[in-house]
Amino acid sequence: MGAGVMTAAFVAVVIFSPNTLTDEPADWEIVDVCLAGHNEIVAHDHATLRIIIDGSEVAIPANVGIDDSWCDGMRGIHTHDETGKLHIETPTPMNAPVGAFFEIWGETFNENQILNQVADEDSEVAMYVNGELSDQYQNQVIHNNDIIEIHYRDRSD
Numbered sequence: 001m002g003a004g005v006m007t008a009a010f011v012a013v014v015i016f017s018p019n020t021l022t023d024e025p026a027d028w029e030i031v032d033v034c035l036a037g038h039n040e041i042v043a044h045d046h047a048t049l050r051i052i053i054d055g056s057e058v059a060i061p062a063n064v065g066i067d068d069s070w071c072d073g074m075r076g077i078h079t080h081d082e083t084g085k086l087h088i089e090t091p092t093p094m095n096a097p098v099g100a101f102f103e104i105w106g107e108t109f110n111e112n113q114i115l116n117q118v119a120d121e122d123s124e125v126a127m128y129v130n131g132e133l134s135d136q137y138q139n140q141v142i143h144n145n146d147i148i149e150i151h152y153r154d155r156s157d
Contacts (some may be wrong), residue, residue: 030088031103033076034072036073037073043088044088046085047143048146050149051150062082077101088142097139097140098136099138128151129148
């Protein structure tokens with residue numbers, strides 16, 4: 001009977017924690033969006049992304065997700081300038097997780113890492129959405145006019 005309980009517990013952990021056994025990236029629908037122009041757009045939202053590493057803001061590059069190696073047009077989440085303004089433009093309503101933007105950008109973001117900065121016993125990654133601490137990290141769905149701040153900082157801050 002003990003082995004059966006342990007097996008059931010293991011299966012429950014795997015079912016409720018799908019990333020436990022794999023490091024595969026999430027399958028976000030918006031990552032596959034490639035728009036040739038604005039005629040195809042049904043949803044058009046904007047948000048602001050700020051990345052602060054040890055107190056210094058990192059510029060989000062212009063044209064992330066525009067005319068890249070995968071898409072000759074605009075990806076579902078993209079930038080036009082270095083202000084951190086994210087443009088979320090899709091042919092149908094769909095979620096736009098923060099992690100999808102980082103996948104399009106080709107950079108890393110999760111609860112343990114932002115860009116090339118990895119959390120350890122002295123440093124942490126913290127995310128705020130509209131001034132409120134969030135534990136959703138890469139899974140945080142972006143909404144119109146959100147202000148998202150990702151900090152890499154000393155744990156004592």
